[in-house]
Amino acid sequence: MKIWGQDFNPRVKKVQVTALYTGHELPITEVDESKRKEYLKKVPTGFVPALETPEGFLNQTNAILRYLARNTKSTKLYGNNQFEEALVNQWLDWCLTELEPAALGYSAPYLGFAPYEKEIQAKSGEDLRKFLNVLDGGLKGKTYLVGESISIADISIASALNFALQFLLDEKYRKNIPNVTKWYETITNQENWKKVYGKSVLCITPLKEYTGSFEEVAQEAKGKK
Numbered sequence: 331m332k333i334w335g336q337d338f339n340p341r342v343k344k345v346q347v348t349a350l351y352t353g354h355e356l357p358i359t360e361v362d363e364s365k366r367k368e369y370l371k372k373v374p375t376g377f378v379p380a381l382e383t384p385e386g387f388l389n390q391t392n393a394i395l396r397y398l399a400r401n402t403k404s405t406k407l408y409g410n411n412q413f414e415e416a417l418v419n420q421w422l423d424w425c426l427t428e429l430e431p432a433a434l435g436y437s438a439p440y441l442g443f444a445p446y447e448k449e450i451q452a453k454s455g456e457d458l459r460k461f462l463n464v465l466d467g468g469l470k471g472k473t474y475l476v477g478e479s480i481s482i483a484d485i486s487i488a489s490a491l492n493f494a495l496q497f498l499l500d501e502k503y504r505k506n507i508p509n510v511t512k513w514y515e516t517i518t519n520q521e522n523w524k525k526v527y528g529k530s531v532l533c534i535t536p537l538k539e540y541t542g543s544f545e546e547v548a549q550e551a552k553g554k555k
């Protein structure tokens with residue numbers, strides 16, 4: 331199996347982390363934009379990333395995570411029983427429809443992925459704060475979102491928050507979401523996470539504005555730490 335996408339993309343990374351829990355190391359194939367037509371034959375929606383499996387191509391990262399998690403008996407990545415499986419789905423759907431759009435909407439302009447638009451930025455920031463409070467409540471008294479071990483819900487949500495927690499949400503902000511912060515540190519300190527993402531860094535000085543390419547912004551943010 332291999333993953334098609336870009337190596338800096340958290341959606342690629344969350345698939346790679348999940349695959350490591352199932353015993354697979356997924357090499358990345360860069361999507362060549364000049365060969366878009368060929369990519370569309372493999373992946374009709376055109377989305378990246380996509381997982382190339384012996385059975386065919388799959389896209390939508392949460393579908394990919396479910397596929398990988400169902401194909402292993404060695405972990406409880408998809409919960410320990412039907413109810414836990416439904417809880418995992420509940421968090422995955424919430425992440426896709428609520429948390430991820432807010433987190434990306436808030437982070438993308440700072441990272442050079444989207445133009446800065448004041449109103450969108452402010453609304454995404456408000457939504458993100460609201461959803462992080464929900465998540466903080468859901469994590470109260472718990473190590474993992476569902477059951478007693480890591481699931482694809484943890485991996486998906488920690489990935490969706492990676493940019494925001496690394497570049498924008500400083501200690502003052504995180505004081506209001508202590509359960510999220512503790513849980514994020516637990517997930518990102520696991521060996522499989524570190525193999526893909528490297529050492530986890532929490533934001534010290536939030537980025538103020540977009541000043542260059544994504545790579546430049548990322549370097550600058552790291553230099554400040």
Ligand SMILES: N[C@@H](CCC(=O)N[C@@H](CS)C(=O)NCC(=O)O)C(=O)O
Nearest residue numbers: 339341376377378379389390391392
């Ligand atoms: N819900 C999808 C979203 C995928 C997505 O939006 N991918 C972006 C890149 S990160 C994309 O393919 N954008 C359109 C494009 O590049 O043509 C998933 O989780 O896989």
